[in-house]
Amino acid sequence: MSTPPERADRLRSMGVRTVGALLRFGSMAAIAFLLFGIILLASGHDPILSYRDLFASTFGSARGFSEVLVAMTPMLLTALAVALPSRIGLINVGVEGQLYIGACFATWGALTLSHWPAWLLLPAMALLGMIGGALWALVPGILRARGLVNETITTLLLNSVAPMIVSFFVFGYWHSPMDTNKTANFVAAARLPTLLGTRVDLSLVVGLLLLVLFWFVMKSTRWGLEMRAIGGNPQAALRNGIPYRAYVVAVLCLGGAVAGLAGMSLVSGFYGVLLANFSRGTGFMGFLISWLAGGNPFGIVVTSFAVAMITSGGNLLQLTRDVPYAVINILLAFTLFVVLARPQFTLRKKTA
C-alpha cells in the first residue's frame, strides 16, 4: 500500500540522510586536512598553498583529473577482491600477494606470447593474471573450507611469499639486459589501450563493469542470495543445502582472481613492465577501501576516488613543495583514523 505521499516521504528522508552523511564525511575530511596541515606547517610548508596545489592538480585540469582515475583503477579491483569474499564472512587480507602472482602470470604471458596480436594477447594475459591470483587464494580457501586454518592468517602469510616469487623470476630470468630488478618494457601489443590520450587505461572500465556485475549478482541472482544466506548464518545455510565449502573455496578464489586482474592491469597498463616489489600496499589499500565502503560497490567507487585524489595529489606535492611522496600517506592515514574513530552509531554492520 505504497501511496505516492509515503514515497515522497521516504525520498525526503533518504535525502536528509544523504545530506547528513555528506556533512559527516565533510567534517571528518576537514579534521584530517587540519591535522595534516599542522604536519605541513611543522615541516616549513604553507598548508594553504599545498592544499591549493592538491586541489588544483586533481580537479583543476582534465589531465589532473585523469591522473586521479589512473590512481583509482587498481583500488577498484583490489577493493572488489576483498568485498566479494567479505559477503560470506571471509576476510581476504591477501590481496597484496594475489596481485603479485597475477602480475607474475600476466608477465609470463607478455614475455612468451609477445608475437600474438593485441586482441588475443591482452585477454590471454588477463586470464593468466586471474588464474595466478585464484591459485594464490586456492590454498587458503581449501584450508578454511576444511576448517584447518583461518583464512586471515594464511592469506596474510602468503602476502610475504608472493613478492619473493616475483623477485625470483625477475632477478633470475626475466630482467632486461640493462636492469636487474625489472623486465624489458612490454611490447605494444601487451599494453592495455589508454583512453582519450590520457594515462587512464581500459582496466578502469573493466573495474567499473565488474563492480556493476558484483552488485547485480548479489542483488538478483541465486548465487547472490545463497552468498547472503551464508554471510548471515553459515550453519543455517548449510542445513538448507547450500554447498558452504564449495562457496568458501570458489568465492575466495574469485576474489583472488580479481586481485590477480588488478596485478595484470598494473603491469600491462600502468607500468608496462614488471618491477620487483612494485606494489607498496595496493592490496592493503583495497582492504581498507572495501572495509570503509562496507563492501558496497557504489561505496567502493566513491571511497576509491577519494583515496586516489589524495595519493595522486601527493605526486604533485612532491614536485612543487619538496615533500617526500610517502608523506602523503600521513594525510591518507589521518583520513582513515578519523573515519575509524568516528562515533559508533554510524558504524555499518559489515566488517570487511
Add this chain to the structure above:
Amino acid sequence: MTLLSILGVLSSAVFSGTSLLYATLGEIVDQRSGIVNLGLEGVLLVSASAGFSAAAVTGSPYVGVLVAALAGGLMNLILGYLTITRRANQLASGLALMFFGFGVSAWIGRAHVGARIEGLPRLTLPGLSPLPVLYRSLFQFDVLIYLAVPAAIFMWWLLFRTRWGLGVRAVGESADAAFASGRNPHWIRYQALFVGGLLAGLGAAHLSIAYAMNWTEYMTAGRGFIAVALVIFSKWHPLRAIAGALLFSAAVAFQLLLQSSGIQISPFLLDTIPYLLTLGVLIAWGGTRRQSAPASLGHVYQGSE
C-alpha cells in the same frame, strides 16, 4: 669453506635476526591482550626512522635506541585509541597505522637520509679476549643482541609469572570475564600495547642503529609482517619466539653459506622457506588441536556499562 667463513655466516645471521625477535615479542604482548597489530610494519618504520634521526642529531646511539622504543610505544597507543577507546575494527585500524607509518617515517627521516651515525658499540665478551682478532671480531655483538634472548625470557616471566601478565592474558582470552573479575580491560590493553610498542621499537632500533646504520624509506622491507607470522609460528609464546627468530636467521645463514660455497640457488626461493614452514606447521596443528590463539583476539570489547 673454512671455519672462519662459517662463523662469519652465523654471526651475520644473528645480526639480521635480532630485530625480528624483539618485534615478535612485541606483537606477542599485543596479541596476548587480544589486539592484532597489523600495523607493526609501520610501527617498525617509525621507530627505525625516529631512532636513527635521534642518533644522528645527538650523536649518541643509546639516545637513538631510547627514542626508537618510545616512538614504538606511542605508535601502538594510536592503535590503542582506535581499537580500544573508539572500538574500531582491528585489522582496518592496523593497516591504517601501517600507512601512517609509511608517511611519518619518511617525514621524520628525510633530513637524515645518508647521514652517518655512530652505531651501537660492539662489546667483546670477557672470556673471548685471548682469541685471534679475526675470530674475536665475529663475536663482538652490540648490547641489543646480548639482551635479545634475556628479553624473551623476561617477557615469558612477565606474561606467565606475574599478576600483570595474568591480567593481560585474561583480557586476551575474555575481556568480559576479566572485567567481571574486577579488572579494567581497556587500561590493561593500553598497557600491553605500550609495552609491545617499546619492544617493537627496540627491534627497529637494532635494524637502523646497529645493523644497517642508515635510514632509507621502507627499510624494514616486510619485517613487520614476518613478525606477525612468527607470532603464530611461536604459538603466542615468548620462548618459542626465540626458535622462530632462529628459523629466519638460519634461513639467512643457509643462503650466505650456499652463496659462499658457489651453489646457485636463488636467495628469493630460500627466503620463502620460513613462511612455507610456518604454513605447514599451521596445517599440522589445524588438524590436531586448537591453535592456542588468545580466544578474544580481534574481537572488539564493547565494554559493560
